Amino acid sequence: MTPLEKRSSFSLASIYALRMLGLFVVLPVFALEAAKYPGGHDAGLVGLAMGIYGLTQGALQIAFGAASDKLGRKKVLVFGLLIFAAGSFVAAAADSLLGLIVGRSLQGAGAVSAVVTALLADQTRDVVRTKAMALVGASIGLMFALSLILAPALSAVAGLSGLFMLTGFLALGGVAVVIWGVPPEPSLPIEVPKGSLKEVLTHIPSLRNNLGVFVLHAVLLAMWVAVPQMLVDAGLSKEHHWWAYLPAVTFGFLVMGKTLFPLERKGYLRAVFLGSAMVIALVMFSLAFVAGGTPNLWCLLAILCIFFSASNILEACQPSIASRAAPPHARGMAMGFYNTLQSLGFFVGGAAGGALMKAGGAQVLFGVCGLATLIWLLVAWFMAPIEAPAR
Secondary structure: OOHHHHHHHHHHHHHHHHHHHHHHOOHHHHHHHHOOOOOOOOHHHHHHHHHHHHHHHHHHHHHHHHHHHHHOHHHHHHHHHHHHHHHHHHHHHOOOHHHHHHHHHHHHHOOOHHHHHHHHHHOOOHHHHHHHHHHHHHHHHHHHHHHHHHHHHHHHHHHHHHHHHHHHHHHHHHHHHHHHOOOOOOOOOOOOOOOOHHHHHOOHHHHHHHHHHHHHHHHHHHHOOOHHHHHHHOOOOHHHOHHHHHHHHHHHHHHHHHHHHHHHHOOOHHHHHHHHHHHHHHHHHHHHHHHOOOOOHHHHHHHHHHHHHHHHHHHHHHHHHHHHHOOHHHHHHHHHHHHHHHHHHHHHHHHHHHHHHHHHHHHHHHHHHHHHHHHHHHHHOOOOOOOOOOO
């Protein structure tokens, strides 16, 4: 990477990390802490307060991406982070579940994921783009693992309100990074036409990528409906679940670094991508098999290590592939659609995962997740070869 590419990659990854930590640090304790609010024993309202973030974010990703194409990435990024911060402070001040729902809705309305990935794609060459996107993808997994460790201790000291205050200040820290840390954005030549929504919605390579990110994140969220209880059944208490998550996430990062980047340089990115999707399917079917009996802790840990290895690779290469496939003059809008499907994947995964778990148990849940991944793999199989980026 050039110095400018390193600066762009690390600053934008840090923005993503601050935002994702603000999101994730609330989730491990949200249901327990929300029970202390008036009406907090209404599971439906608690679920709505948790999930509405993904719904409002999914609804606005395309709008934010398109706005960044016209108004500039950094301006829209600052605006979105300020909305996210405002939502955090509203949730911190809430004294009812309705207030939490309003705050979470505002948090989701700061839908800047597409803008971050579009700006990173603008500021990096093809030869290093997957590595740059991997920093963003790695920040998601790292913040998830960190939140599992920090959330119980922080909530014991500050409560849910304090956690939301923290998320607001983290978002304001992200604004400072955008203003003073992110390099100036490149501008497209005046003669380049602006993209249309119709062009993005009918672009076959983008549609194929969008299906993939939807399935991956639906499966990612759905599996956590059942995995925590399986760990408990295997003898690992809830407060010690990070003993399994942290090594698995760390192992996944190491595998990603040792396999993805060298193989991409040799022109094997398509094979790595398809192989990782196949591994996700096998993991789901393995979990379905394990769920049929008494789970073994070491077996679950091995499966989670394999899962995070494949999912980290996909988190790194999917946005890179999507940004390459998108029309350059409509990259913000295209990445907005991509991130819309990502957010909707989280929303559908949570809702469908709970319904499947209730209807048929963990085996049915993991079996459906495995079949969904196989359908995605079949569609992705027809993707065009991805050449090794020219140096």
